[in-house]
Every structure is written in C-alpha cells, then in structure tokens.
C-alpha cells in the first residue's frame with residue numbers, strides 16, 4: 470500500500486519552529502562546511518542533523534562558504550523527507566532563479582555572459598522560451614536517439630572489450646569504462662540532440678569530452694567533495710574561492726564554433742520558432758548538452774552499470790537478460806533493436822533503472838527560494854513556518870529512502886517498482902526535480918528529458934544483455950564480459 474501524507478486541518482494549529490541553528494557568523498558556516506566535505510560527508514551531514522533535531526526539516530549551512538565566496542549566504546532550510554520535499558516542485562511556492570547548485574552561482578563567463586534557462590525562474594518569460602526549445606529539441610531528436618546511442622555504445626564496448634582481452638592474466642583482467650562511456654555519451658548526444666557530428670571537427674572529436682569535464686568541474690567543484698588530494702589541501706585550494714572560467718574559455722569557444730557551424734539547424738529552430746537570439750541559443754544548447762545531458766549521464770550511467778554488474782547479482786542479471794532477449798527476440802516495436810518501444814516492454818529493466826535513480830539520484834540536491842511566507846508540511850501533520858526569501862535545500866538521497874514511503878528503504882530492490890503497487894511508488898521518485906508521474910513543461914522546473922533519460926538507461930542495459938550473456942564490474946571497471954553464445958538455428 471502506498472501511504473498518503475496526513476495533513477493537519479488547520480495550519481496554525483500544528484506549526485512548529487524549524488529546529489537547528491546557523492551558529493555564530495563565520496564559525497557556524499565554516500564548521501558545517503568542514504563537516505560536509507571532510508568530517509562527515511554529505512550523507513552523514515544530513516542524517517546526523519535530522520537525527521539530532523528529531524526532524525526531517527531543519528536549519529543548516531551549505532557550502533561553499535568562507536572566506537572568498539562573497540555575497541553567498543550559506544543558510545538553508547534542509548528538507549529530507551518525501552512529503553516536505555514536494556514544496557520544492559511547486560512554482561507557486563519557490564523561486565528557482567539562480568539556485569541550480571545552491572546559493573552559489575558560477576560566473577556567467579562560463580556561458581559567455583548568457584544566463585541560461587536552467588538558472589531562470591518559471592516567472593521569467595525567457596524560461597518558458599528556453600524550456601520549450603529544449604523540449605522541442607528532444608522531440609525532434611527522438612527519431613535518431615536510439616540508433617545514435619546504439620552506434621556509440623558499439624564503439625564503447627569494442628574499446629572496453631579490446632582492453633579487457635589485452636590483459637595478460639584473464640583471471641585478473643579489468644577494463645575501465647569511464648572514459649569510453651563519456652566518449653559514447655558525448656558522441657551520441659552531439660549527433661542526436663544537436664545534429665552535429667564531432668567527427669566533423671578533429672579538435673572537438675579528440676578533446677570535446679575533456680573540455681566539458683574541465684568546464685563542469687570548474688563550476689561544480691566549490692560545491693562538491695572531490696577526494697583526490699588530501700582534504701586540508703582540497704579545503705584550501707578547491708573550496709575556498711570561486712574557480713576561474715578563463716582556463717576553459719578557449720575550449721568553450723571551440724565548442725561554441727562547433728555548434729554554430731555544425732548545429733546550425735538546431736540554432737535556427739531556436740531563432741525562428743522560439744524567438745531566442747543566436748548567441749543565447751548556442752549558449753543554451755551548450756549548457757543543456759554539456760551540463761544537463763553530458764553531466765547527468767556521466768554520473769548516472771556509471772552508477773547503473775556498477776549496480777547491475779555488482780559481483781553476487783548473478784540472479785538479477787539472469788532475469789534482466791531473459792527479459793531483454795524475450796522482448797527483442799519477440800520483435801516487438803523496434804524490429805529486434807533496443808529502442809523506445811522495446812524498452813517500454815521491459816518491466817524489470819525499467820524498475821531496476823528507477824531503483825538506481827532512487828538510491829543514487831545523480832543530482833542529489835535541489836534548491837528553491839520561498840516566494841512568500843508559507844507552511845511547509847511534512848509527515849504526520851508536522852508543519853513548519855518558512856519565511857519569504859529563505860532557501861530550501863532538499864537532499865534527495867534521504868527523501869527517497871523515506872521509511873514512511875518505502876519498505877526496506879536502504880536496500881537495493883530491483884523489482885520495487887513492478888506491478889500496481891510498485892507503479893504507485895513512482896510518485897515518490899524525484900530524481901528529475903519532480904515526481905516520476907509528473908510532466909516537464911515550460912511552466913515548471915522538471916527535467917525536460919525525464920522520459921528520455923529513463924529510456925536511454927534502459928536501452929543501455931538492453932544493449933549490454935543483447936550482446937553479453939553476463940558481465941561483472943568492480944567499481945567503474947568491467948572485470949568480465951561474456952560474449953553471447955549464439956545457438957545455431
């Protein structure tokens with residue numbers, strides 16, 4: 470049974486002050502920053518505070534803070550349960566301008582001075598224009614999406630296969646799939662979404678992926694735990710000041726010219742059909758391509774492959790393989806290929822994809838600024854007064870492990886979303902900045918590619934089981950890829 474959240478009859482009767490404090494100026498934010506990045510890590514940071522305050526809504530500071538993030542106010546109202554989280558999806562309650570990654574906004578120089586649609590609030594007319602353009606691009610891309618994905622996955626698996634076979638000791642063989650997967654994502658997105666083939670420009674073909682990695686890192690690192698250098702150095706060098714955009718400007722300009730020349734058809738759609746200027750169109754295309762799509766898939770698809778390929782998950786892989794081959798073998802919809810129609814039939818593949826999105830949402834934090842004073846409601850009638858201008862900060866990994874909604878919330882249960890009861894739980898799957906049962910539109914801030922992302926992930930799983938009888942991973946490396954044994958007909 471799927472719970473509904475009890476609400477109090479009268480808001481005033483049940484409101485309580487939001488627990489927690491921001492601590493003394495400078496010291497409070499600094500302590501929270503060190504807890505977040507160093508002593509506790511993000512997950513523990515939110516869990517401990519929720520437990521200490523006995524509340525899933527509480528006050529805390531969110532990095533980056535101190536000493537050189539001038540004008541960045543780290544104070545937030547943290548929200549970590551499935552009921553209160555929904556306030557973040559309500560355009561009437563929250564203003565989404567400039568809060569994509571929190572109170573910190575990377576310089577506009579990363580997008581040549583354009584404030585792209587993803588940073589705009591729903592009440593800004595430019596938001597509706599750019600969102601409608603993204604939805605339009607995706608609709609047009611649907612024709613080639615699956616074929617381009619399969620072609621790029623083909624190249625990726627050929628590279629990884631070769632790497633694995635080259636190992637001198639097959640028992641200890643291991644081949645990292647991170648860079649091949651990123652190259653696959655970059656290639657297929659450029660071709661399907663923008664209509665521009667990276668192969669048409671040697672520099673973009675060779676360096677496009679790395680340019681986007683650096684461009685993303687410079688914007689995101691002040692807000693992320695990195696973990697590749699000792700933590701004190703990370704705090705000093707990566708979390709104390711905004712990182713500069715000029716380092717990546719030549720690379721961004723290269724991609725800009727690439728889209729201008731080879732993605733001219735997409736740019737012209739923006740200009741002629743959505744009233745967006747050429748420069749803004751290219752910067753928006755690059756942001757959606759590089760940040761939302763390339764960035765999102767670069768985080769999500771490795772999580773997915775890793776979860777499915779975990780040692781000991783042989784039975785799950787057997788069931789997935791049987792489902793994939795039954796659907797593809799049956800020739801439904803896509804003529805034996807894993808396309809949009811075929812993956813709609815793969816119930817267990819879909820449920821597994823949702824479960825990975827539930828447990829490891831690729832964009833874990835969502836922010837929204839209260840447009841006005843309002844009452845934030847949580848489970849069991851709990852209600853909190855939020856003041857106009859306060860920044861809500863939702864932490865999805867806890868909201869989607871809310872025990873009031875999900876049985877065995879901390880466990881990976883691939884069949885969780887099967888059947889009618891399973892499907893009813895989709896309303897609490899929030900990875901896209903909205904319920905999985907919702908629909909992205911120019912009037913909301915839900916991911917424009919909500920459907921496409923899930924279908925793409927299903928296609929990748931299907932393609933793996935179409936080719937291989939089994940595979941296994943150790944983190945982001947394949948340790949086993951058993952080629953499909955073809956039975957003679």
Ligand code: HEM
Pocket residue numbers: 565569586587588589600603607757761762763764765766769831832834835836900901902913914915916917918921922
């Ligand atoms: C795994 C891949 C992806 C993930 C995890 C993801 C996640 C998200 C999230 C969480 C948001 C909301 C951000 C916020 O306002 O707080 C968002 C917005 C958006 N996403 Fe995605 N996304 C992915 C792929 C894509 C792709 C392929 C596109 C291609 C068009 C896309 C286009 C957008 C756009 C245009 C928005 C802005 C919506 C708005 O401003 O109203 N995303 N995405």
